[in-house]
Amino acid sequence: MKKYISFIALLFSVSFSGCLRSPHPDSELSSPFKDQDLYYIGSFYNNHAYIDTAQDYKLADGYVASIYIYREDRLNILRDPKNGKMVALDPSSEITDPDNLKFSYPPSDSPIVKAWSIASGQVKPTSIENGHDGRQWAFVDNIVTERQIEHLYIDPTIVNDPKTGITTSTLLILVEQRMLFFYDSKGTKIAPVTCDFFWTPVDELQYRVMKVNGIENAVWEFINDEPSLTHISIILLKAIIGWVVLMILGTNIIGFIIRNLPRPYSNEYGDNQYLNKEILHQKRASLFLAVVSIIIAIVYFYLLYYFWNIGVSVSAAMVMLSRIPDLLYEMKTGEKITLTSMPRRPINYFTTFILWAALPVLWYSFYIQI
Numbered sequence: 001m002k003k004y005i006s007f008i009a010l011l012f013s014v015s016f017s018g019c020l021r022s023p024h025p026d027s028e029l030s031s032p033f034k035d036q037d038l039y040y041i042g043s044f045y046n047n048h049a050y051i052d053t054a055q056d057y058k059l060a061d062g063y064v065a066s067i068y069i070y071r072e073d074r075l076n077i078l079r080d081p082k083n084g085k086m087v088a089l090d091p092s093s094e095i096t097d098p099d100n101l102k103f104s105y106p107p108s109d110s111p112i113v114k115a116w117s118i119a120s121g122q123v124k125p126t127s128i129e130n131g132h133d134g135r136q137w138a139f140v141d142n143i144v145t146e147r148q149i150e151h152l153y154i155d156p157t158i159v160n161d162p163k164t165g166i167t168t169s170t171l172l173i174l175v176e177q178r179m180l181f182f183y184d185s186k187g188t189k190i191a192p193v194t195c196d197f198f199w200t201p202v203d204e205l206q207y208r209v210m211k212v213n214g215i216e217n218a219v220w221e222f223i224n225d226e227p228s229l230t231h232i233s234i235i236l237l238k239a240i241i242g243w244v245v246l247m248i249l250g251t252n253i254i255g256f257i258i259r260n261l262p263r264p265y266s267n268e269y270g271d272n273q274y275l276n277k278e279i280l281h282q283k284r285a286s287l288f289l290a291v292v293s294i295i296i297a298i299v300y301f302y303l304l305y306y307f308w309n310i311g312v313s314v315s316a317a318m319v320m321l322s323r324i325p326d327l328l329y330e331m332k333t334g335e336k337i338t339l340t341s342m343p344r345r346p347i348n349y350f351t352t353f354i355l356w357a358a359l360p361v362l363w364y365s366f367y368i369q370i
Contacts, residue, residue: 029153029172029174031048031050032151032176033068033070037053039053041215042218046072047069047070047215048070048071049067049069050068052065061185063224065219065223066180066199067215068176071175072175073172073175074091074170074171074172075088076088077119077170078166079167080166081167085103086104086113086116088112091170111140114140119169121156127139136156137153137155137156140154144197146196149175149177150173151176153171155171177194178199179194180195189210193205232367239362242312249300250319251319251323254297254323255327256289256290257294259286259327260289261286300316311364312365314361315361316358318354318355318358319355319358321354322351
C-alpha cells in the first residue's frame, strides 16, 4: 500500500509540475500588454517578447512584425537619515564599507525622491500592485522617452540597518519597448527598428545577418511557421525525456490494473474458513485497487490531452499496451523478465515495436504544438 500511495504522489507531481507555472517566473509584476491580439514569444535574457498577431506580416520583398518587449530592472535606494543624502545601487552590489558610498542630494523633482516619499509614507501612492509571493509595489511614475517607457514602482517597506543607520528600499523599473522587425524574403537578414509609443521609427533601416538564437529567430519562426533545426532537435530531446517518463508512469499504472484485476483461484484450502476468508478479503482489496488504478489511468490520459494534445495521450496508451504481455507472463511464471530471460514470441516482438513507435508519435505531438 505504501508503494501504491507513493506512486499516486509521483503521478500527480509529474503531471502538474510542468503545467501550474507562471508564464514569466522571473518577473515580479504582470505584463503591461493586455491586448488580446498579442502572442507571447518567450523570454530572452529577461526580455519578454510579444508579437502582434492582428497584422499582416507579408511585404512585397520580405516580412515585418510588430514586437512588444518588456523587462524588469531593480535598484536599491539607500538614504542616510543624518543628512538626507541618497544613492542608488544595483542589488547585486556588495556593500563592504558604507563610508565609501557616494551619497548626494538628488534633485527635489527626481523620481528617486518621489519614490522615497511614497515608501516613507509622506506621499500616498496612486495605486499598489501585488507581486509574486504577496509582495506589494507602490506606483511612482511613468517616464516616457523616445525609445522606451519606464514604469517605476517602489517597495513601501523600508529596511533599517541597525549598525550604520542607513535605510533602504527597492525601486522596480518595468521597461517597455516597441520594435519593428523587418526580414528579407529568405529570413537570413533582419533590420530591427526601435519605435516610440506611437510606432514612429527612431532608427534607420539597416539589415544585418540574423542571429541563430534570440528574439529575432523566434519571431521569424512564428511568422514563417518553419521551425529551425535547433528547435526540432530540442523537441526530439523533450520527446525522449517524455517517452522515458511515460514508460515509468505507464508501467506502474498498467501494472497496478493488471495485477489487481479479479481472477479465479482454486479452493486449495478446502474448508479452512480462516484462509478462505483472508483470500476473499484480499480479492476485495485487489478489486478496490484495480478500480482506483483505472480511475487514475483515466485522469492520467485526460491530463495529457488537456495540457498537450491527443497525440501525447495516444503515445502514453501505446506504452501502456506494450507492457501487458510481459506483465501476464510475469504473473504466470512468477519470474521477473530481464534482457536475457525475455520471451521471444511474436506478440513480444509486436509490443516492442509498439513501445518504440510511441517515441516518434510523441515527437510529432510536440512538434505540431510549436
